Amino acid sequence: MTSVLLDIQNLETHLRLEVGTAKVVDRVSLSIKRGDTLALVGESGCGKTMTAYSILRLVPSPPGKIVGGKILFEGEDIVNATEKRMREIRGNRIAMIFQEPLTSLNPVFKVGAQISEVLQIHRKMKKKGALEIAVELLKDVGIPSPEQRINDYPHQMSGGMRQRVMIAMALACDPDLLIADEPTTALDVTVQSQIMDLLNSIKKKHNMSLLLITHDLGVVAETAKNVAVMYAGRIMEYADVNTLFESPQNPYTIGLLASLPHFGKERLKPIKGMVPMIHDLPAGCKFNTRCEYAFKKCFESEPDLVALGTHNGSRHLVRCWKAEHQNFR
Numbered sequence: 001m002t003s004v005l006l007d008i009q010n011l012e013t014h015l016r017l018e019v020g021t022a023k024v025v026d027r028v029s030l031s032i033k034r035g036d037t038l039a040l041v042g043e044s045g046c047g048k049t050m051t052a053y054s055i056l057r058l059v060p061s062p063p064g065k066i067v068g069g070k071i072l073f074e075g076e077d078i079v080n081a082t083e084k085r086m087r088e089i090r091g092n093r094i095a096m097i098f099q100e101p102l103t104s105l106n107p108v109f110k111v112g113a114q115i116s117e118v119l120q121i122h123r124k125m126k127k128k129g130a131l132e133i134a135v136e137l138l139k140d141v142g143i144p145s146p147e148q149r150i151n152d153y154p155h156q157m158s159g160g161m162r163q164r165v166m167i168a169m170a171l172a173c174d175p176d177l178l179i180a181d182e183p184t185t186a187l188d189v190t191v192q193s194q195i196m197d198l199l200n201s202i203k204k205k206h207n208m209s210l211l212l213i214t215h216d217l218g219v220v221a222e223t224a225k226n227v228a229v230m231y232a233g234r235i236m237e238y239a240d241v242n243t244l245f246e247s248p249q250n251p252y253t254i255g256l257l258a259s260l261p262h263f264g265k266e267r268l269k270p271i272k273g274m275v276p277m278i279h280d281l282p283a284g285c286k287f288n289t290r291c292e293y294a295f296k297k298c299f300e301s302e303p304d305l306v307a308l309g310t311h312n313g314s315r316h317l318v319r320c321w322k323a324e325h326q327n328f329r
Helices: 048-055 083-089 111-122 127-140 159-171 189-206 217-223 241-246 251-258 296-300
Strands: 004-017 020-033 037-041 064-073 094-097 177-181 209-214 226-231 234-240 306-311 314-318
Touching: 004 048, 004 209, 020 037, 020 048, 020 064, 020 209, 020 234, 037 048, 037 217, 048 064, 048 177, 048 209, 094 159, 111 127, 111 159, 127 159, 159 189, 177 189, 189 209, 189 217, 209 217, 217 241, 226 241, 226 251, 234 241, 234 251
Parallel strands: 037 209, 037 226, 094 177, 177 209
Antiparallel strands: 004 020, 004 064, 226 234, 234 314, 306 314
C-alpha cells in the first residue's frame, strides 16, 4: 500500500464567465501522505477553495469544469469517476469542513439528525443507532451535554459549537482524508486555538490526513508538515513548514510572512496592490504587478515551478525567475 493518499497532478479547473474564461485552478500538483498535514495558503480568491471543490468534484457545472489533470485517491483517478462512485467517496473516505458552519448546516434540521444522516447514508445504519453514535461524536468533539444538544438547531449554538458539529459530521465515517476549509474563520482567538487543538488530536488518534486551507500562517506554523502557497490559481512555492518560514524563496511568500504581526513590531508590512481578477491576469508572472523584485523577464513569460533542493525529506519548489538565480535570504 502506497504511503501517498492523495496525488494531484496538473489539475486544471476553469470557470466560464460572461467576461471570459477564468483558470481558477491552473496546473496544480500536490500530494499528501497518510497521516500528514498539508496546508494550502494564500489570499482570498487565489483558488484554494476551488481546489478543494475540485478534489470532491463539487465544482458547479455550469459554469465550472475540470478540464485537465488527475486526482489520484489511493491510486484511483477520480476526475472521471461516476457520480455514484463520488457519492461513495464524499463524506465517507474524503470529508470536508466547509467555511461558515451556520450556512453549511441546514437551519431547519436538528444537529443530531444532520450528523446521523451521514451514518444512515454511508453506513446504512438505522436511525436510532445513528443518533446514538451522533451523541458520541458530539462528546468526542467537546460539546457538553451531547444527549441534549443533539436536539438543538444550528442557530441555538455558538460559532465554536457549530464548528464542532461540522467536525463531528466530517468524522462520522472515519474518513482517510479531511479537508478543512478555513476552520477558524470568524471565531475568537481562544476558540480558534481550541478548534485547531481538536483537529490535531483527532488527526493523530485516527491517523488521518489533513488538507488545511487557510490564510492564517500562524495556524500553519503549529499544524502543518508541508505548505503550498497559492496565488491566482497557481502554486507559487511548496516546502516543508520549517523551510518555508526560515527561507522563503518566492516574493509572494516573503510578503505573506512579512505581513504577520510580531511582538515588538510596530507596523505591519502589507503586500502592495490587490489580487488581480482571475479572468484578467497579467502576462508573465501573475504576481509581477505587486512584486518589488520584478524585472523585465517577469513581465514577458511565466516561470515554471522548479525544484531548488530537498529539505527535511520534502522538495522545495518555487515559481520565480529571480529565485532560480539567487537566494532571497
